[in-house]
Amino acid sequence: MTSLLRLLTGKPQPAPRAVSRETIAITLGNGQIVEVLRVRDPRARRIKLSVDERGPRLTLPVRASEIAGQRFVIEHGDWLLAQIASASSDAASLQAHVSTRIPLRGRELPLQWRQARYLRLQLNDDALEIAAPETVSPANLRRALRDFYEGQARADVGRWLPKYLPGLPRAPSRLRYRVMSSQWGSLAPDASLSLDLSLVLATPAAFEYVLVHELCHLIHADHSRAFWREVEARCPDWRDQREYFRASGRALKASLRRLIADDR
Structure with missing residues (x-):
């Protein structure tokens, strides 16, 4: 009234x-x-x-x-x-020319530093090489590491996605990597797919499960029994991967934020 x-x-x-x-x-x-x-x-x-x-x-x-x-x-x-x-996370913040280890695909990779005129990150065998000026800024380092992680995530999804596309009604319209506070992925009504960037720190099997989960939402928008049947047909061990995130997910997200500081 x-x-x-x-x-x-x-x-x-x-x-x-x-x-x-x-x-x-x-x-x-x-x-x-x-x-x-x-x-x-x-x-x-x-x-x-x-x-x-x-x-x-x-x-x-x-x-x-x-x-x-x-x-x-x-x-x-x-x-x-x-x-x-x-x-909590044991990951240290990234500091120029300080030897440490960083997480990637469920492992801890040693950093190898060398002085160079321009900043560049390159994955060499079982280590990450960072070529950087002696006075490189922390902000530039964090942005470069974020770009490196995104490149690795895109490479992983690029290997996995083609085998799932034939069984889907349509392909994702767009793929983005974001720093998410709670979710691991989301599918918008326009079929654009967002994935949490910290997934590239997880084991590849766990990362691929999240991709499958979101792709199955192209078939069923809900979490019905029919949806989970689609997930299990493509990822039979999805329950194990879900438990992995329940046990380690927060630490993965904390590690990423500490390393890249999400400054953009």
Whole structure:
């Protein structure tokens, strides 16, 4: 009735409140202090606690008190610490001319550095060679590594895709690689396919499973039994790959973000 009255009288509706964010420190029951991103969202209907590779996030409805939010985090402290541990990564950030190892296709590759006039990355046998000026900027290094990872991902999909196309009603209209916070892939209504760039850090079998999963959405847009039959016909061990992502997925995403800093 109120909305109808506003429509008839011409009175404008009040603007929705904006989403607010701030990082707070919460002391858990065991005395450990955890930094949490507190988000007050007018669209939220309940208090929600989540963790991804960027850290813990507490979402509060507009009317929820800050004390209620802190109490919610403390009550779920054991779960929170377990999720933080599973989302952590041992991957070091990339530093110029510092020897380390980087993840690729389920393995850890050593870096081989040499000084050069121009920045260039090349995969040689079981190592990644980076030719770079002595004063190369960290931002340029991160962008070059992202481009390297995307090139490797495109090469993998280029090998796998042709064998699946004959059994599909149509081919993907476009293929993009993105840094996704939670998903591993998505298929838009126009058949454009997006894949998480961190898939190239996973084992090839797990990466290929995600590709198959999204391609099968060209046949069935839902997750019905018919959909999973299509997946199993092409990837019989899909359950094993799904468990792999449940165990290692957050660490893969955290590794990628730490290495490339997703600055673009």
